[in-house]
Amino acid sequence: MLIQISNHYISRFSVLLASIEALALLGVFFAGAAIRFLQWDGTASELFTSQLPGAFTFTFVTIASMAALGMYQVEGKQDFEGILLRLLPSLALGFAVITLIFYLFPDLYFGRGLLAIVMLLALLLILLIRLCFFRWSGLNNLRYRALVLGTDTNAGELFNLINRNSGLANSMIVGFVPLDKEARHVPVDMIIAKTGSLISLVNQYNINEIIVTARERRGGTYPIQELLECRIHGIKVVDLVRFYERESGHLRMDSLYPSWLVFGSGFNQGVLRTFIKRLFDIIASLLLLAVTLPIMLLTALFIAIEDGLPIFYRQERVGLAGKTYQVIKFRSMFKDAEKGGKPQWAVTDDPRVTRIGKIIRKLRIDELPQIINVLKGEMSFVGPRPERPHFVDMLTAQVPYYNLRHSIKPGITGWAQVRYPYGASIDDAIEKLQYDLYYVKNHSLFLDFIILINTVGVVLLSKGSR
Structure with missing residues (x-):
């Protein structure tokens, strides 16, 4: 699923992962400080307070560096090698930025020895977190269970898009419901026969969202009343334009139509x-x-x-x-x-x-x-x-x-x-x-x-x- 901030959608996978890693980095910093200052004469609370600005600086810069190098764009290889090849440059960038911050804002300086310790600890802990995170079966609970209305070429492209990154796509396609006289461009084993109403299929398969791929919105083949019934029962109904906007961060040209641009949300200047x-x-x-x-x-x-x-x-x-x-x-x-x-x-x-x-x-x-x-x-x-x-x-x-x-x-x-x-x-x-x-x-x-x-x-x- 996704979180919407100022009309922009962010994957819950990314938000959850970044939150876990931010907390881990804060913990790493204070663990590193405890190791570095074993001979500290003051109390633990004094050490905590004195290192707090450095902890937040280190955490923010490291998370931002990882984001800059695409570590929160969760597509791609998520095995040990794939994670390490992106994590090492991210930490190197973070190290360079923190060094620049030390030069520009000397009051934030917390020492090269401490920085070296926390960078090493961060490398090991982030590797461990990601290897566990991407193997956690509970991630499926964060995904929309989607039913696709249509089996046309648009449906086929939609299936391929999600299937390319099936492990971490924000939607999990449960099946495709064909409309009358419609060509099939999706796998046979993904088709769900519509023997009753749409709402019955929604309840049967525990659906959160219906994605409509069909272009034709008038006439007897388009079940507008059934879609309305699903909406009334709290099921999200989205068309292809909205889906691609949310999932891929672009407005798909071949699915745009003037009324959607006129009456849809966004285009706020002010x-x-x-x-x-x-x-x-x-x-x-x-x-x-x-x-x-x-x-x-x-x-x-x-x-x-x-x-x-x-x-x-x-x-x-x-x-x-x-x-x-x-x-x-x-x-x-x-x-x-x-x-x-x-x-x-x-x-x-x-x-x-x-x-x-x-x-x-x-x-x-x-x-x-x-x-x-x-x-x-x-x-x-x-x-x-x-x-x-x-x-x-x-x-x-x-x-x-x-x-x-x-x-x-x-x-x-x-x-x-x-x-x-x-x-x-x-x-x-x-x-x-x-x-x-x-x-x-x-x-x-x-x-x-x-x-x-x-x-x-x-x-x-x-x-x-x-």
Whole structure:
């Protein structure tokens, strides 16, 4: 099952695991402090009080580092090797961040000896917790028992999605109920014959949720009255758009329809939200500028040495309400990279990219000058990636709802950037739009924070760069 925070859904698996590990890390810290200060002259309560700020700092940074490197995205291998290969870089990142915090805030310093002890204890305990957690049979009690209405191609795709991560999917499909004259695209052994009413099947199989995959909502084949009866009895009924939004964090384009966008929840702008987002943009941009200024100065120097001036690269992009502005980035391509004047998609191993350009693209350093655009109010820190007018015109003509992404400011980073690889085609643009629309619909300070944490992982692991 999932927990909803500010229209964004978080898996209960992830929340439960993070809570257990946070408590474990607090315990680890105080155990480490007890080991480190065996000759402590004061009382235990005095030791506890003196180490409390360090304990919370260590726990928060470690959990955030693990989240940044995808350890709470529970898909993938969860055996000893798979956990260890993600845990070691996470703890290394945590160690680096805590060291930086010691430098910036000396009052939080709790000693390298203690840090080494708690890092080692954390490694062992987190490994043990995860090996036990992912083998705990009680996890099934946290999942929706779902009945799917329909056996069409949408139902087949739904089955494959959940089956790929069956152990930790938020829903467990109990079976598929076919509608009249409908082709079957699901396994035969998953079909449940409807001999009575839907509510009887719900009671018989202890169902929590009904997922409707059929597109047709009128006519005799669609049991709207029976679905209403299930709703009245407290059973959740969701369509494919809502299901994919909740489970995958995107709005599936081929299932969207205008009335759902008009009458559904989300798309909240508001004066207060706009003010909070703007304040967040300014604070985050100034902090990032302060931290990365030495890196930016070195980057400028290397660009000048390799390919001369100019250092920066300005390009017209489409922003809020379709208005254009000049985006500022470090130049990562050779001069006159588009001699013909026609915009081109970036490609893997693009020959137009300089040697220093390849490095700063991998690490996303080329994006840092956009801080200026954020401070000027042309961009937000988090939002859809801004595109060039040429591509916007082309995509608007071919992709439904594409212009909805311009209802908020574009961002340096965004939900699509942390959830989908670099886009370099029409198909990629459609896939990324599904994530952009999810952000436009559900954006909040909480979701911005989640995106920033995930951005750290994207940068460190060089995901999606070209």
